[in-house]
Amino acid sequence: MRRFCYRCGALEAEKGPLIQGLCQRCFASEHRLIRAPQKTDVSVCKRCGSYLNGNRWQVPSVTGATSSEAAKAAVYQALRLAKLTSEGLQFTRVGEAKGVELRLEVKPAAREALVEIHARGKIHELQTEPSVDRALVTIELKQTTCDVCSLISAGYYEAILQVRGEERLPKGEITWIRKMLEARAGEVSASDRSIFISKIEERPEGLDFYVSSLSLARGMAEVLKKGFNAEISETAKLIGRERGGRRKFRVSVLARLPAGIKER
Ligand SMILES: [Zn+2]
Ligand SMILES: [Zn+2]
Secondary structure, three states: OOOEOOOOOOEHHHHOOOEOOEOHHHHHHHOOOEEOOOEEEEEEEOOOOOEEEOOEEEOOOOOOOHHHHHHHHHHHHHOEEEEEEOOEEEEEEHHHOOOOEEEEEEEOOOOEEEEEEEEEEOOOOOOOOOEEEEEEEEEEEEEEOOHHHHHHHOOOOOEEEEEEEOOOOOHHHHHHHHHHHHHHHHHHHHHOOOOOEEEEEEEOOEEEEEEOOHHHHHHHHHHHHHHHOOEEEEEEEEEEEOOOOOEEEEEEEEEEEOOOOOOO
């Protein structure tokens, strides 16, 4: 029996295997590889340039590349690729689609970015040539403030590091100790931006660092202990209860420096 395409009549013997009754060409024109919305959006932080990828705030890998990276991330979230198997037509996420070549061209702009998606891959395994598809998605860049920047701007802190001297600390010492501890905090913030110094107060008797995490306060105190034999102590003050009833404390870490320390 000679099998032929029910749409155009092409013979299977001449044009290759039929897929669900369609010849290769009719199958390809009937099914699109790309499924993507015409328009979607992504939240970007107007303060620090990070963007919301799924449910996580992400810092762009290249400084200043927020809009193009955010737009690509939004496309990866929204894009699905068609796959037809014996179980029917499925739309898989980019990470799960195998054997599909994907290329994104981004034209970034301030409020909206335009992304052109180029995809090449087989929708059905009987296809002799992969399908080639193209789609255009407009990404609205929604200007907002990320979680961390909200905390910073609200002056959030979880712990206080108090630096004091056995005697009153001279002004010069306060300056270099401050720089040294800021540098230490900067290293930590670089790998985890939810850890930061919220506020620094220079007092006649020493320095107060308001920091977003107890681990940072302890880490900074450790620098003074290792380098200058500072004596470390901690006190906790009950500041209320969290939802669910757990008690919430604010911890003060006190680092007391011996007299006569020298910058090194
Ligand atoms: Zn046909
Ligand atoms: Zn931010």
